[in-house]
Amino acid sequence: MIKADHKKAVIFISSGLGDALLLIPLVKLLKERGYQVTGIVTSPFPCEQLFEDTGLFEQLIIARSKVHLLKYVLKHRRRFQLAILNYFSAGRSTLLAAKQLSPLVHTNRLPDTLGKNTLSGVLYIQPEQGIHDAVQNMMLAGEGIKECNEALLSLDMPMRHTLDLPESYIVLQISAANNKQTYKNWPLKYWIKFLQLCKQQLPSLSFVLLGDKTETDLADELMQAGSGNVLNLAGKTSVMQAMEVIGRSRLFVGLDGGLMHAAVVLGKPTFSLWGPSSPALYGYEKMIPHKHRVISLYLGCAPCSAWIKPNTSRVSDPERCPDHKCLQELKAEQVFGEFSIFVKKHALI
Numbered sequence: 001m002i003k004a005d006h007k008k009a010v011i012f013i014s015s016g017l018g019d020a021l022l023l024i025p026l027v028k029l030l031k032e033r034g035y036q037v038t039g040i041v042t043s044p045f046p047c048e049q050l051f052e053d054t055g056l057f058e059q060l061i062i063a064r065s066k067v068h069l070l071k072y073v074l075k076h077r078r079r080f081q082l083a084i085l086n087y088f089s090a091g092r093s094t095l096l097a098a099k100q101l102s103p104l105v106h107t108n109r110l111p112d113t114l115g116k117n118t119l120s121g122v123l124y125i126q127p128e129q130g131i132h133d134a135v136q137n138m139m140l141a142g143e144g145i146k147e148c149n150e151a152l153l154s155l156d157m158p159m160r161h162t163l164d165l166p167e168s169y170i171v172l173q174i175s176a177a178n179n180k181q182t183y184k185n186w187p188l189k190y191w192i193k194f195l196q197l198c199k200q201q202l203p204s205l206s207f208v209l210l211g212d213k214t215e216t217d218l219a220d221e222l223m224q225a226g227s228g229n230v231l232n233l234a235g236k237t238s239v240m241q242a243m244e245v246i247g248r249s250r251l252f253v254g255l256d257g258g259l260m261h262a263a264v265v266l267g268k269p270t271f272s273l274w275g276p277s278s279p280a281l282y283g284y285e286k287m288i289p290h291k292h293r294v295i296s297l298y299l300g301c302a303p304c305s306a307w308i309k310p311n312t313s314r315v316s317d318p319e320r321c322p323d324h325k326c327l328q329e330l331k332a333e334q335v336f337g338e339f340s341i342f343v344k345k346h347a348l349i
Contacts, residue, residue: 009035010080010101013047015088016178017239017258018282019133020047021265025152026084026137027056029145038080042069042094049239050262053158066093073100082106084140087127087307095122106140127308133281136308150288155265160244165208166231170348171246171263172207173254174222175215183305183318184255186273186327188218193332194339195227202340202349208249209234210242210259250348253339256282264292271295271342273335275326276318278303293342295335299326 009030013020020043027037036058041048048060063069083098083105090109098105099121108127110119127136131146134153138145174191176184198205209219211234219234237245243262246252252263252270256277263270264284274283274296281303284292296302301314304321315321343349 007034007036008038008080009082009084010038010040010098011084012040012042012086012089012094012098014042014085014091014094016043016045017047017050018261019086019088019258020045020050021155021258021261022134023086023137024056024155024265025134025148026140028152029138029141030082031056033141035082040069040072040097042089046239050155050157050243052240054156056155069093069097073097076101078103085109086137086140106142108136108140129309130280132287136281148287150267150291153265154267157243157247157266159247160240161248163237163241163244165245165248166206169206169208169231169249170251170253171249171259171268172209172230173211173215173252173257173259174209175211175218176255176257178212178214180214181305181318183276183321183324184257184327186255186275186330188221190330190332190335191222192225192227194336195222195230197332197336198339199228201336202343203229204349205229205343207231207253208245210237210245211235251343251346264288269293269342269346271339273327273330275324275330276303276305276321278306281306281308293338295330295338297326297330302326 011023030037038059039057040061040063042063048062051057051060061072063072077100080102083102085094085098085107087109090107092111092113095111103121105122106125108125110124125140134148206229208231211219213235216235219232223232246263246268247266249268252260252268254260255273260270260272270292272294274294279294279296283294285294301311304311304315305318
């Protein structure tokens with residue numbers, strides 16, 4: 001068990017919105033143990049906005065440049081008793097900064113460029129295959145925790161009402177990871193067909209389409225196809241407005257991405273499609289089966305996209321997959337059939 005007298009911990013937040021949200025159970029665990037937790041945001045994304053007015057962190061430090069990070073380190077050297085960096089945070093500069101901020105550093109990734117002498121005071125926590133990423137983060141607290149629950153995942157965020165939205169709707173996201181990891185995307189023609197089936201057979205359902213500015217072209221194509229009752233807000237919301245849209249919704253439908261994780265922490269059911277990435281690592285059906293549904297073909301070559309032991313039996317880089325069978329062969333009719341069962345289960349029709 002971690003022993004601390006002054007109870008101050010610092011966590012680095014260096015990746016996307018979804019990865020930031022997956023740190024919530026770790027922060028809650030540290031707070032239960034009496035720590036005051038500071039977050040240092042080095043991510044290029046506005047992750048700090050997710051935690052405004054939530055009371056989760058004692059403070060959030062924005063250090064998106066090495067200069068800002070260095071200034072903070074020089075001013076607060078040895079202020080903390082524990083520093084934590086997960087896989088996405090543990091770069092060379094952040095690990096060196098963490099060593100200056102705290103005599104004890106926990107991480108599940110060691111950069112190759114650091115020598116043995118540099119790793120003094122660094123405790124490496126071995127990640128484990130088949131364990132959810134939220135639990136991998138909790139394991140960085142040092143006690144080999146193996147499970148998480150809905151209460152630990154939830155984020156107590158004040159719900160704003162700044163947007164004019166339908167009375168009842170489902171959030172839809174048709175691309176993932178700011179549309180940069182296109183290998184995660186279900187073909188647009190399937191989304192169009194899926195929404196046409198919804199329009200024909202579940203006409204009472206309405207959708208609000210979310211995404212950032214990199215996803216507007218896909219959103220426009222979807223809207224031009226005239227595929228049902230869809231309000232297009234892709235590229236038209238801030239991070240906090242997107243959280244508002246999700247928080248006021250009935251359900252999330254989409255892919256492995258930050259908005260799916262946002263729906264989970266806001267207590268919304270999710271219906272998500274998976275191809276090259278791992279539902280065991282990032283999905284929620286196994287953890288909270290009554291609320292979340294994962295749809296995947298579970299091909300023998302998956303998951304080829306994973307930070308821990310990816311399946312390289314077919315390709316070493318998911319971008320180079322010649323056919324993307326895991327999503328190309330997941331047909332709209334099959335997804336709609338599962339979706340109709342799911343919405344009936346949650347009394348949405």
